[in-house]
Amino acid sequence: MKMAIAKQEVRALSGDEAVAYAVKQSDVDVVAAYPITPQTIIVERFSEYVHNGEVDTEFICVESEHSALTACLAASATGVRTFTASGSAGLALMHEILYVTSGCRAPVVMAIVNRALSAPINIHCDHADSMVERDAGWIQIYVENSQETYDSVIQAFRIAEDPDILLPTMVMLDAFVISHTLESVKVLPDDIVRKFVGTRQIPLVKNHEGKLVPFKLDPENPVTMGPLDLYDYYFEHKRQQEDAMQRASQKIKQIHDEYGEITGRRYGNGLINPYRLEDAEIAAICLGSTAGTAKTVVDQLRAKGVKAGLLRLRAYRPFPAQDVTKVLENVKAIAVMDRSHSFGAYGGPVFHEVRHTLYDAATHPQIVNYVYGLGGRDMPQTLIHEIYKELQKILETKRVKKPVRFIGVRE
Amino acid sequence: MTEAFTSRKYLRDMSLPFCVGCGCVTVINHFLRAVHELGHKDLSKFVFCSGIGCAGWIPSPYFKADSIHTPHGRSIPVATGVKLLRSDLNVVVFGGDGDIAGIGMGHLVHAARRNLDITVVMVNNMIYGMTGGQVAPTTPIGTKTTTTPYGSFEQPLDVTRLVVAAGASFVARWTTAHGEQLKESLKKAVATKGFAFVEAVSPCPTAFGRRAGFKDVAETFRWYRDNSVPLEETEKMTVEELTSKIAVGEYVDRKIPTFTETIFKTIREAKKSEKTN
Ligand SMILES: Cc1ncc(C[n+]2csc(CCOP(=O)(O)OP(=O)(O)O)c2C)c(N)n1
Ligand code: SF4
Numbered sequence: 262m263k264m265a266i267a268k269q270e271v272r273a274l275s276g277d278e279a280v281a282y283a284v285k286q287s288d289v290d291v292v293a294a295y296p297i298t299p300q301t302i303i304v305e306r307f308s309e310y311v312h313n314g315e316v317d318t319e320f321i322c323v324e325s326e327h328s329a330l331t332a333c334l335a336a337s338a339t340g341v342r343t344f345t346a347s348g349s350a351g352l353a354l355m356h357e358i359l360y361v362t363s364g365c366r367a368p369v370v371m372a373i374v375n376r377a378l379s380a381p382i383n384i385h386c387d388h389a390d391s392m393v394e395r396d397a398g399w400i401q402i403y404v405e406n407s408q409e410t411y412d413s414v415i416q417a418f419r420i421a422e423d424p425d426i427l428l429p430t431m432v433m434l435d436a437f438v439i440s441h442t443l444e445s446v447k448v449l450p451d452d453i454v455r456k457f458v459g460t461r462q463i464p465l466v467k468n469h470e471g472k473l474v475p476f477k478l479d480p481e482n483p484v485t486m487g488p489l490d491l492y493d494y495y496f497e498h499k500r501q502q503e504d505a506m507q508r509a510s511q512k513i514k515q516i517h518d519e520y521g522e523i524t525g526r527r528y529g530n531g532l533i534n535p536y537r538l539e540d541a542e543i544a545a546i547c548l549g550s551t552a553g554t555a556k557t558v559v560d561q562l563r564a565k566g567v568k569a570g571l572l573r574l575r576a577y578r579p580f581p582a583q584d585v586t587k588v589l590e591n592v593k594a595i596a597v598m599d600r601s602h603s604f605g606a607y608g609g610p611v612f613h614e615v616r617h618t619l620y621d622a623a624t625h626p627q628i629v630n631y632v633y634g635l636g637g638r639d640m641p642q643t644l645i646h647e648i649y650k651e652l653q654k655i656l657e658t659k660r661v662k663k664p665v666r667f668i669g670v671r672e
Numbered sequence: 673m674t675e676a677f678t679s680r681k682y683l684r685d686m687s688l689p690f691c692v693g694c695g696c697v698t699v700i701n702h703f704l705r706a707v708h709e710l711g712h713k714d715l716s717k718f719v720f721c722s723g724i725g726c727a728g729w730i731p732s733p734y735f736k737a738d739s740i741h742t743p744h745g746r747s748i749p750v751a752t753g754v755k756l757l758r759s760d761l762n763v764v765v766f767g768g769d770g771d772i773a774g775i776g777m778g779h780l781v782h783a784a785r786r787n788l789d790i791t792v793v794m795v796n797n798m799i800y801g802m803t804g805g806q807v808a809p810t811t812p813i814g815t816k817t818t819t820t821p822y823g824s825f826e827q828p829l830d831v832t833r834l835v836v837a838a839g840a841s842f843v844a845r846w847t848t849a850h851g852e853q854l855k856e857s858l859k860k861a862v863a864t865k866g867f868a869f870v871e872a873v874s875p876c877p878t879a880f881g882r883r884a885g886f887k888d889v890a891e892t893f894r895w896y897r898d899n900s901v902p903l904e905e906t907e908k909m910t911v912e913e914l915t916s917k918i919a920v921g922e923y924v925d926r927k928i929p930t931f932t933e934t935i936f937k938t939i940r941e942a943k944k945s946e947k948t949n
Contacts, residue, residue: 295775296803296819304806308819322807322819322826325745325775350724350743379743382724 266525269447276439279407279446280346280372280432281306283414285316286454290341293321293332297351298384299440300374304346326351330358330369337367338486340463340477342418345369348436349376352390356397362429363398363502365486366476368421368461369429371399372414375549375600376436377636385637386436388548389601392610398502400430400509401578403548407444409528410434412520415454416531419516424464426509427476428502435550436637453523506579513576532581534573535588537563541570543652544589546615547598548574551633551640555598558645569649574611582618589619594627594655596648600634608632608665627655630665644669675713679704682715684736689729693881693889695874696730698848699766699795702872703730706858718762719754723747723776725768726802726876727795745776748783751790759932762791762862769796769810773831777809780831784838784867788931791861791868794831797876805879812916816883832871836923841866841930843923847873847896850920857922866930873918 274282280303284292292311294304311320323329326347333343347355352373362369373391377383388403395401400420404410413432421430434440449457463475466484474482490498510532517531528534536556538544545555552573562569572588574581589595597616599609606613612630619626631648634640647668655661682704690696707715720731724744732739742750747765755763765772772780772794783790799817800806806819810831814823832845842864844857854872861868875881875892886892896918903921906914 296800296806298803301803301806301818305804305818309821312821324777324809380741382741 264522267453267523271445273443274446275443276407276410276434277302279411283411284344285310286451287418287458289318289344291319291336291343293323293329294345295326295329299436300346300348326354330355333369334362334367337369338478343369346372348374349390359397366427370417371431373431373433374436374440383636387600387635391433392601400428403433405552408446416516418458422461424462438550510579532576533584534575536571538570542568543594544570544592545596546572594652596629599632602632627661629661631668633668677708691878693877695848699872702855706855721747721751721765723767723771725771727768730766748779765792770800770808774809781838784835784840786931787866794871795874797874799880801876801879835869842868842925845871846920849893849896
């Protein structure tokens with residue numbers, strides 16, 4: 262049965278405001294956060310909601326990001342809904358607790374405004390901060406604009422808290438380009454969001470005495486979380502996290518679909534967002550806001566008869582390997598765009614993942630890597646055209662001259 | 673005759689980044705005057721460490737000197753490393769109250785406990801200035817900030833008293849309205865052997881003053897003057913009377929073994945006993 266699309270109101274919201282608005286509607290119990298440019302507006306807007314009495318959230322202005330995530334982890338362990346936001350140095354400072362959160366299977370939701378890491382100090386966008394955390398056991402979703410930011414934060418609560426998943430989830434939005442840019446954002450009525458996110462369902466687990474109890478800290482049914490776990494069971498617990506990640510792929514799609522039924526908005530299948538790929542011979546792959554510019558370039562090329570397409574990865578963890586392979590099945594030359602670099606590695610992290618995924622592809626596409634936009638360096642259409650021009654050359658010569666390249670940088 | 677003071681002599685030829693009326697500029701002037709009066713013709717005997725925040729920009733990159741700009745809250749551990757390697761130099765940290773007493777609080781207490789021979793100048797504007805005015809651990813109760821739009825409700829921290837309790841050699845607190853005293857304390861702090869801490873209560877018209885209800889910096893200065901109480905007088909005051917007052921003065925100036933003295937002595941003795949073994 263098809264559901265009717267809900268009536269939505271258009272609001273002028275920046276990416277940061279879209280996050281705060283989504284959190285406001287998602288019935289969150291505890292928010293703990295520390296300010297960092299360009300995430301600060303999320304915290305400021307949300308504190309207004311708290312102090313205006315528009316939400317029932319307990320909001321704690323903690324003394325560091327380390328404390329912010331720790332407070333959220335602990336609150337989440339009691340079975341409630343929690344949220345925090347950070348980026349750059351703040352996310353780096355959370356590193357230790359990121360692993361504790363995923364290991365405790367605490368479904369904290371966090372918005373990350375992607376910002377370069379020090380040194381030197383830079384407040385602008387690149388993906389270094391969240392890329393280094395890709396192994397921390399968090400679901401990672403990269404968005405393209407403010408609308409998708411709003412939609413994804415709401416979906417994130419459902420994904421993270423699903424009793425089959427129980428994995429913390431971060432939603433990444435690009436510094437300034439999304440976080441500070443005012444857009445028309447369609448928002449759902451409060452009651453529809455509340456219904457969509459629902460109340461957190463707590464699965465049952467066996468306690469130390471072998472009794473089935475809700476998986477939360479509760480003096481009525483005490484359990485111990487995060488204790489010593491050596492070579493006897495640690496490995497199994499890590500394996501369970503991986504299994505949950507694998508299950509999450511399907512769940513992200515399903516929740517994205519369910520949400521799409523209500524809003525009429527979809528971002529590909531929720532994991533990947535292809536653009537004009539159906540008959541494409543050449544394609545670029547990217548994350549985040551760059552996709553907006555790249556789509557314009559694809560349209561321009563298409564108008565000239567070039568069979569160009571674009572693939573935006575929305576989910577980065579779990580990595581949608583099967584979907585990527587399938588959607589690129591007929592593409593012959595691919596440019597992977599990385600907005601961060603793994604120093605000393607053979608290319609950037611997205612390149613590693615994509616090239617490795619396509620190793621077994623029957624068509625053996627040619628793949629080139631472009632590291633771009635570090636520290637907020639602009640990625641204009643002209644540079645994206647250069648990338649597609651190179652792809653056309655690769656298509657002709659069937660050869661990648663230099664697989665790892667840097668673009669838009671003084672050499 | 674000594675050369676006339678000009679702060680330009682110690683500053684790179686760059687324009688400073690601070691807002692009009694920012695107390696950081698006043699702190700720069702008093703610090704450089706203190707340096708001048710101590711007889712330093714340049715800053716070659718100094719290393720400056722700072723974290724992130726407006727006050728962190730005081731030395732970096734504006735002072736004509738070696739300076740390291742480090743992550744938010746981490747200037748004191750960096751200063752520890754610098755001092756242990758170059759104990760001949762004056763290692764000075766500049767930072768905001770958020771940087772030094774919020775996110776970096778643990779380091780402050782431990783450096784004071786060790787009596788590490790560095791100088792820490794904490795510019796206390798009672799707010800997170802650089803990020804646009806969020807509540808800080810030093811924000812007075814009832815202050816409107818961007819994260820407490822109807823007034824902050826947490827007990828602020830008296831950082832100066834905490835550093836005294838932790839064991840520092842020299843501790844003083846003034847406001848930027850106490851120019852001469854601030855400069856004299858900065859002189860003593862730099863000359864101190866051991867951990868020296870100076871809190872400079874300082875206006876931030878942009879992120880604090882506006883929301884806290886101060887018309888301009890002049891009004892903030894008047895507020896500082898009217899609400900500052902000399903330390904000696906605070907003994908007779910009740911806790912209630914002291915709330916929302918700024919107790920100014922030199923809190924301690926004591927000779928106690930410093931970290932570098934003890935650590936180098938321990939190393940010397942260990943080496944000696946190795947030889948005799
Ligand atoms: C780990 C980390 N968290 C947060 C920030 C963002 N940030 C930059 S400056 C600052 C606080 C500034 O306040 P304060 O230290 O009091 O200095 P002021 O700007 O008021 O002089 C914050 C939170 C950061 N740079 N690094
Ligand atoms: S925001 Fe405040 S502390 Fe920062 S430069 Fe402006 S006045 Fe100074």
